[in-house]
Amino acid sequence: xxxxxxxxxxxxxxxxxxxxxxxxxxxxxxxxxxxxxxxxxxxxxxxxxxxxxxxxxxxxxxxxxxxxxxxxxxxxxxxxxxxxxxxxxxxxxxxxxxxxxxxxxxxxxxxxxxxxxxxxxxxxxxxxxxxxxxxxxxxxxxxxxxxxxxxxxxxxxxxxxxxxxxxxxxxxxxxxxxxxxxxxxxxxxxxxxxxxxxxxxxxxxxxxxxxxxxxxxxxxxxxxxxxxxxxxxxxxxxxxxxxxxxxxxxxxxxxxxxxxxxxxxxxxxxxxxxxxxxxxxxxxxx
Amino acid sequence: xxxxxxxxxxxxxxxxxxxxxxxxxxxxxxxxxxxxxxxxxxxxxxxxxxxxxxxxxxxxxxxxxxxxxxxxxxxxxxxxxxxxxxxxxxxxxxxxxxxxxxxxxxxxxxxxxxxxxxxxxxxxxxxxxxxxxxxxxxxxxxxxxxxxxxxxxxxxxxxxxxxxxxxxxxx
Numbered sequence: 001x002x003x004x005x006x007x008x009x010x011x012x013x014x015x016x017x018x019x020x021x022x023x024x025x026x027x028x029x030x031x032x033x034x035x036x037x038x039x040x041x042x043x044x045x046x047x048x049x050x051x052x053x054x055x056x057x058x059x060x061x062x063x064x065x066x067x068x069x070x071x072x073x074x075x076x077x078x079x080x081x082x083x084x085x086x087x088x089x090x091x092x093x094x095x096x097x098x099x100x101x102x103x104x105x106x107x108x109x110x111x112x113x114x115x116x117x118x119x120x121x122x123x124x125x126x127x128x129x130x131x132x133x134x135x136x137x138x139x140x141x142x143x144x145x146x147x148x149x150x151x152x153x154x155x156x157x158x159x160x161x162x163x164x165x166x167x168x169x170x171x172x173x174x175x176x177x178x179x180x181x182x183x184x185x186x187x188x189x190x191x192x193x194x195x196x197x198x199x200x201x202x203x204x205x206x207x208x209x210x211x212x213x214x215x216x217x218x219x220x221x222x223x224x225x226x227x228x229x230x231x232x233x234x235x236x237x238x239x240x241x242x243x244x245x246x247x248x249x250x251x252x253x254x255x256x257x258x259x260x261x262x263x264x265x266x267x268x269x270x271x272x273x274x275x276x277x278x279x280x281x282x283x284x285x286x
Numbered sequence: 287x288x289x290x291x292x293x294x295x296x297x298x299x300x301x302x303x304x305x306x307x308x309x310x311x312x313x314x315x316x317x318x319x320x321x322x323x324x325x326x327x328x329x330x331x332x333x334x335x336x337x338x339x340x341x342x343x344x345x346x347x348x349x350x351x352x353x354x355x356x357x358x359x360x361x362x363x364x365x366x367x368x369x370x371x372x373x374x375x376x377x378x379x380x381x382x383x384x385x386x387x388x389x390x391x392x393x394x395x396x397x398x399x400x401x402x403x404x405x406x407x408x409x410x411x412x413x414x415x416x417x418x419x420x421x422x423x424x425x426x427x428x429x430x431x432x433x434x435x436x437x438x439x440x441x442x443x444x445x446x447x448x449x450x451x452x453x454x455x456x457x
Binding site for chain 1 (some may be wrong): 307324332338401420448451
């Protein structure tokens, strides 16, 4: 009987887990039950399996740290952020295609906002002037910018430097520096004013024109400045320069600038904010 | 999950609450490394988001997410194998240290014989036991997940249990 018993054990071994689980079909369960009392080895196995099963059931689940949740939430937020632009993108594609380019005005018509823009441009100009005054960047060896030639009158030198004497062109920032420095000279005369007015009217760079504008404002008591500013109004096309000029003629109370302002207020190609500014200027001057 | 699929990502939060614990457990039992399992669990949820469009609403979320977790684990396993072959020198140099650390771990972890025994099983055996015993998977579900019949899953689980018994009661 020994060999058959051994083979029976071997065969039943595979059934024992199911027997412990009570998931064996009745016929097989009976076979195991009949075998067990005679077989200490299989009894041991069943006991062990039961113990193991209990231990497995009793095993405590591992608890993840809270960092896992935090990481997940961070990741979710990130994904949501990524999703937002994605969601926005398809909208214009689905919408009927607009044939002509839409011009988005950088100057909204709300008055409060306009004044904010004006204030910002003035602040920009002021900070430009401030930087120009405080940055000592002309080194001694750089003759065309800093050095003053005593033999020539200041205005000639300035004009030459501005126009880029000899084949040399002067950069816009250098020209701003020159223009700003020109008003520091004590002997600012008519000719300096004339050079500055020329710069204001004809310099290709709006920032240089703005600097000339500021320089002229500092020379406001010199003859010809007020007139020159007023005459410059119709020439200017850059809105920043236009607004700076309007502010200046208003604060200097240049009454003869009114016709120019009226023209500017009606000028079709001027920005709405410039026209509004001109209107407001007229209101203050009249 | 259908809502998540439709880009309502907030709907993933309840799913995370329900499944991150079990998934973390599953991965911890498989890898025996809590820190790694946190990373892998995070990866699972990252993939859920990434592949949310591939989720079929007819399919049970549980099966889908565990399939994902299995893949994450398999990927990690493969990467680990590659790394191991890459830095054999490193392992050789630190081998002594590792041995010391390992014996220390055995001493400190002796109270948890069951987990140690589990870790001595092969990964497929361990996985099937973890799914069956810790994750509450029926044989039907395990069969689907592993790509075999429920009956085959049951047999595999019983073999794994017998193997575990032998290890557990070896001493």
